[in-house]
Amino acid sequence: MREKGSITLFAVFGLFVLMLLGMALLEITNIEFQMSQSMLDRVRAYYMAEAGMEKALAKIKHNPLFLQDLTLNGVVIQGEDPFNGEVDSPCHCSFSRVVLTAKEQDAETITGAFSVTGRCNSAVSNLKAKVKFGPDGLIDIIYWKT
Numbered sequence: 467m468r469e470k471g472s473i474t475l476f477a478v479f480g481l482f483v484l485m486l487l488g489m490a491l492l493e494i495t496n497i498e499f500q501m502s503q504s505m506l507d508r509v510r511a512y513y514m515a516e517a518g519m520e521k522a523l524a525k526i527k528h529n530p531l532f533l534q535d536l537t538l539n540g541v542v543i544q545g546e547d548p549f550n551g552e553v554d555s556p557c558h559c560s561f562s563r564v565v566l567t568a569k570e571q572d573a574e575t576i577t578g579a580f581s582v583t584g585r586c587n588s589a590v591s592n593l594k595a596k597v598k599f600g601p602d603g604l605i606d607i608i609y610w611k612t
Contacts, residue, residue, distance in 0.1 A: 507589035510559050512612065515584030515593035518561030522580065523597070523605055526566075559586035574601050577608070 563583045570577040580595040596608040 504589070507586045508591065510586035511584040511589040511591035512593070513584070514559045514561045514586060515582045515591045515612075518564050518582040518584060519580055519593055519595060519610075521561075522564045522566065522582070526599070527605055559584070561585070569596070575599060 561582055561584045563581065565581045566578050567581075568576055568578050576599045578597055578599065580593075580597055582593045584591045584593065591612060593610070593612055595610045598606040598608055600606065
């Protein structure tokens with residue numbers, strides 16, 4: 467009779483151990499999921515900043531008169547989301563603060579520094595670039611970094 471009770475006790479103990487293992491695996495899976503979502507948001511924020519930079523460069527390339535107001539150390543583009551950076555997606559991603567500052571000027575070219583901030587949920591990515599604007603709308607990107 468005592469043997470029947472001990473088998474039940476071992477079965478309950480075995481199920482308890484399996485339940486603890488299952489809960490531990492569930493917690494590990496949850497942490498991995500949160501880490502992957504965070505990484506995905508950081509990547510999206512970077513690409514939103516890149517999209518803001520590309521949109522600003524396209525606007526300047528298609529409207530060269532946009533650079534006429536740019537003087538040495540003057541800021542042409544600034545403010546929250548001047549290029550309608552909001553993207554139609556459930557993750558609330560956007561770019562903002564597209565800032566262009568002239569660094570050097572000569573008769574034909576302007577060298578400027580761009581700064582763009584991309585956001586996706588809680589992730590933020592800042593992108594900086596040094597760009598040379600030449601005659602006839604030629605744009606040369608000197609460097610591009612985060």
